[in-house]
Amino acid sequence: MxxxxxxxxxxxLVNEAICKANIARMAKKAKEHQLSLIPHFKTHQSLEIGNWYKEFGIDEISVSSIQMAAYFAKQYWENIHIAFPFNPLETDLLNTLAKDHSISVQLVNAPVAQILASQLTNSVGFFIEIDAGYGRAGVEVSDFGKIEDIMRIANRSDKLEFKGFYIHAGHTYHADQMGIHQIHGQTKAALRMLKDKYCDEFPMLVTRSGDTPSCSIENDFTGIDEIGPGNFVFYDLTQANIGSCxxxxxxxxxxxxxxxxxxxxxxxxxxxxxxxxxxxxxxxxxxxxxxxxxxxxxxxxxxxxxxxxxxxxxxxxxxxxxxxxxxxxxxxxxxxxxxxxxxxxxxxxxxxxxxxxxxxxxxxxxxxxxx
Amino acid sequence: MxxxxxxxxxxxLVNEAICKANIARMAKKAKEHQLSLIPHFKTHQSLEIGNWYKEFGIDEISVSSIQMAAYFAKQYWENIHIAFPFNPLETDLLNTLAKDHSISVQLVNAPVAQILASQLTNSVGFFIEIDAGYGRAGVEVSDFGKIEDIMRIANRSDKLEFKGFYIHAGHTYHADQMGIHQIHGQTKAALRMLKDKYCDEFPMLVTRSGDTPSCSIENDFTGIDEIGPGNFVFYDLTQANIGSCxxxxxxxxxxxxxxxxxxxxxxxxxxxxxxxxxxxxxxxxxxxxxxxxxxxxxxxxxxxxxxxxxxxxxxxxxxxxxxxxxxxxxxxxxxxxxxxxxxxxxxxxxxxxxxxxxxxxxxxxxxxxxx
Structure with a gap:
């Protein structure tokens, strides 16, 4: 043509060869650093582009809304993380989705944990989202009271399963390389501290972090078990500008x-x-x-x-x-x-x-x- | 509910009562000033909301793409102006649409006029879009050479029908009330000058101007025959901020x-x-x-x-x-x-x-x- x-x-227009090279590069990097890659699909929102990840052994994905989760669940994807503070008005949809899929959500407060504990009809995993400086969403990193309120509510529920801590350091999008390095350091320190503090009680807990700039540029992921970047599949001028690509x-x-x-x-x-x-x-x-x-x-x-x-x-x-x-x-x-x-x-x-x-x-x- | x-x-959410009051107010103002109101439907892009204009005697509308023209043509609207410098790659679509609808386009250069003159299979009206200071699109107001090139090409075509001059003074969106008044003055002066200059040759030519701020705020439209605002159906904080609503x-x-x-x-x-x-x-x-x-x-x-x-x-x-x-x-x-x-x-x-x-x-x- x-x-x-x-x-x-x-x-x-989408250039499949460039996309696949971007996915391959991120998958290789994750493997080298013993990180699980849980790519965020909010960037492309496409079943067909989603298929391009399959050859890299991806079996869990992130999405940014329950509608997006339902879209990917419908055809191919079994394990889906909804990387957005859960909206309790969508609990019925979550119950439907969790019937035959492995779904996890993000919790940032006790009231929503309580709603889910009372209303879930199927098992749902959850991450506690932590705000380590971005200022958008999440429990403040030092607010152990709130973290433990959420854990306590979940402990009393046989449907809510604590999976770990999640940080999206979106302020890297507006930083230079030194800034990104500094933010990434804060993310690692926060996740390591939380893992150390709670791993006796929850030996299976994992730490997950997500932004494309850190995942593209950084080379030390100590304290991070899983990464969930999204933008890297396409990249863009913002990412080129800050040196991610x-x-x-x-x-x-x-x-x-x-x-x-x-x-x-x-x-x-x-x-x-x-x-x-x-x-x-x-x-x-x-x-x-x-x-x-x-x-x-x-x-x-x-x-x-x-x-x-x-x-x-x-x-x-x-x-x-x-x-x-x-x-x-x-x-x-x-x-x-x-x-x-x-x-x-x-x-x-x-x-x-x-x-x-x-x-x-x-x-x-x-x-x-x-x- | x-x-x-x-x-x-x-x-x-859309509040029908507020919409209709906004339409009624603009229709009343147009009538008071002996202006034809050719509302721009790019704001709502909705057949059902489009129907709300019918009781105010609107029989011609503006749209911003040929796809939008086709959408409104399909069901209700006979007279449609595509208020965007015509994209010559869409000439086939225009021919299809102009078969059984009265369509007008905007021309800003001779090459596109030439393409239409050669390729039109049905009559199409056109406005020459004039740039009187916005700097986005249109022939510079003093570039009579280019204006007359377009007219000359159209004169040799039995399909291209010159309707008049169109100005969209979109810089009013970023102005204060004094700025809007000044810009509106420039628009009026430009359209009056062009009408005076060409009305002997084209006695039927009309002048049309479009921006919501001027149409909402101003009270002297001397030199303007038709107005084509769009945003006023919904308004928004930008318009409230500059005093349009x-x-x-x-x-x-x-x-x-x-x-x-x-x-x-x-x-x-x-x-x-x-x-x-x-x-x-x-x-x-x-x-x-x-x-x-x-x-x-x-x-x-x-x-x-x-x-x-x-x-x-x-x-x-x-x-x-x-x-x-x-x-x-x-x-x-x-x-x-x-x-x-x-x-x-x-x-x-x-x-x-x-x-x-x-x-x-x-x-x-x-x-x-x-x-």
Whole structure:
């Protein structure tokens, strides 16, 4: 398929070879460090892309909602961790799902533990999510009172099974390499401390940590038993920017038709806005905004130009590219350009269908369903 | 239906009474100023919500993509303007649509005019989009050479029918009231100048302008024949912030389950992230970020607390509310809070299905289809 002649409208392309190389690299790293890899599927939300992990011996996955758990449970996956503080209004759904699947959830407070202890009809595992500095969700790392309240409630239930501690250090996404190293140190120290403190009572407890930057960059995982990164399957400009990957590791690109060119302003107008890419943004060194970087589509995928052209602004459907002379010399109205996303999880969630480089559709939970 | 007891997961609520009042107000204003109202349907993208305009005599609508045009053409709407610089790769789709509908497009350059002149099989109207300062799309207002190139190509075609000039002054979204007034002045002056210059040659030409802030706030539309605002049907915090509406005019709210409360930090964690609300953000007077404001759901809709609690951060699925004492005193884990969106067009595009206050589903182009 020639991407240049077969695409007419904004289309999300996925490069299977790059994805599989990203998965292989993370699986190899996990193995080298004796870590179990429990990949987070919230990035791709796709049964077909999920299958690409199978050859690497993955048998447990993470998801970010109970609807996503149900999607993956339906066809292939037996062991699913819902990596979000459990929403007690969804207890009925959890009971249905846990009938014939091994499900674990995250608990961050006693009231939800109590609801589950009273209402669960099937066994469900749980991690206590710990906040070791990110400030988003989880029990403060030193709040042993709350941790033990949750444990006590669970101990009285024959349905709630404590599995261990979970930390998502999402603040690494906004850190530099030294910052990531420091945050990773805090994550390790917190998990090690908790394991030491509670391993006599719970000899089987495991520690799990998740962010893609730490899993990509760091090389010492002492105190961590399991990792649950998600973004690495696609990576994106945010990850390239902080050094988690090279730009050539980015596995998805939005194909965007060129509808106008203003050579004198070095601008190209494309059909590619916030409804396609989402509105995540990077700040360039000169202070300008960057909503995505331009690649050139070819029959085998795309190439990254040596000099960077980028989306300087987007609205609902429009994107304005700040273009180099090189790009302007190659592009005409009616061409289709590729755009590497700033945040691939969000772009995939906007587009809700993938096309591989052969032009075949791949499913997404919220859009096209698999056959 | 009690919203508090019937909602378990993130859900987009639409208040029909507020919507209809917003439509009625804009229709009344248009009539008072002898303006034709050609509402933009990219905000709601819903056949059922589209029907709410019918009682106000609307017979032409605007959309932002050819797919959206096809959606509305399929059932009810005969006259549709695609308010986006035409993508020449979609000419076949346009030909199909123009067979039995009255369609107009926007042109911003000669090459696309030439493609349409050669390839159209049915009559299509067009507006020349003018950039009078926004800097996103359109022919520069003083570039008569380009304007006349487009006209000349169209004159030689028996399928391309020139309808007039269109300006979308989207920079009003980021302006204060004085700024909006100034931008509106530029829009009027540009359209009046163009009409004066070309009305001898094209006595039927009309001028059209679109942004919700100008249409909501301004009271002099001299030089403008038609208005095409969209956002006003729902409004949002951005519009309330610049004075286009009151917060009580905002017609949609995301219902979000509370999964954790940290009283000591004045924080409430809800299931409501970038995949639900989008990531548009306002900056509070104290410099903090605001991704949405909290309302209390009741059986008739929602009420706006006197002191503001707001989403201070969001990620893919999580939202962290900075909560007042008043809110903390009312809310428990398992409650469902309402969130007024920063940008309703983007929130609707994320959620892709609405529930009215009776619990009935309403369609969205990209999600649930109407029966």
């Amino acid at each position: 020639s991407l240049q002649t077969s695409i007419n409208s904004p289309t999300l 090279d730009k050539s590791d980015i596995a998805i690109a939005l194909a965007a038709p060129v509808v106008d060119i203003k050579k004198e302003k070095h601008e190209i107008l494309v059909h590619s806005g916030g409804v396609h890419l989402a509105k995540d943004v990077l700040i360039n060194p000169d202070g300008t905004k960057n909503y995505g970087e331009i690649v050139l589509l070819n029959e085998h995928g795309w190439t990254i130009p040596t000099k960077t052209s980028f989306l300087k602004s987007i609205s609902q459907e429009h994107g304005v590219i700040k273009a180099t002379d090189e790009l302007l010399s190659k592009v005409e109205i009616g061409y289709v350009l590729g755009i590497l996303p700033v945040h691939s999880c969000m772009t995939a969630d906007c587009m809700r269908i993938y096309f591989n480089l052969k032009g075949e559709k791949l499913d997404h939970l919220k859009g096209l369903k698999a056959n | 009690s919203l508090q007891t019937s909602i378990n997961s993130p859900t987009l 009151d917060k009580s005019d905002i017609a949609i709210a995301l219902a979000a389950p509370v999964v954790d409360i940290k009283k000591e930090k004045h924080e409430i964690l809800v299931h409501s992230g970038g995949v639900h609300l989008a990531k548009d953000v306002l900056i509070n007077p104290d410099g903090t970020k605001n991704y949405g404001e909290i309302v209390l759901l009741n059986e008739h809709g929602w009420t706006i607390p006197t002191k503001t609690s707001f989403l201070k951060s969001i990620s893919q699925e999580h939202g962290v509310i900075k909560a007042t004492d008043e809110l903390l005193s009312k809310v428990e884990i398992g409650y469902v809070l309402g969130i007024l969106p920063v940008h309703s067009c983007m929130t609707a595009d994320c959620m892709r299905i609405y529930f009215n206050l009776k619990g009935e589903k309403l369609d969205h182009l990209k999600g649930l289809k109407a029966n």
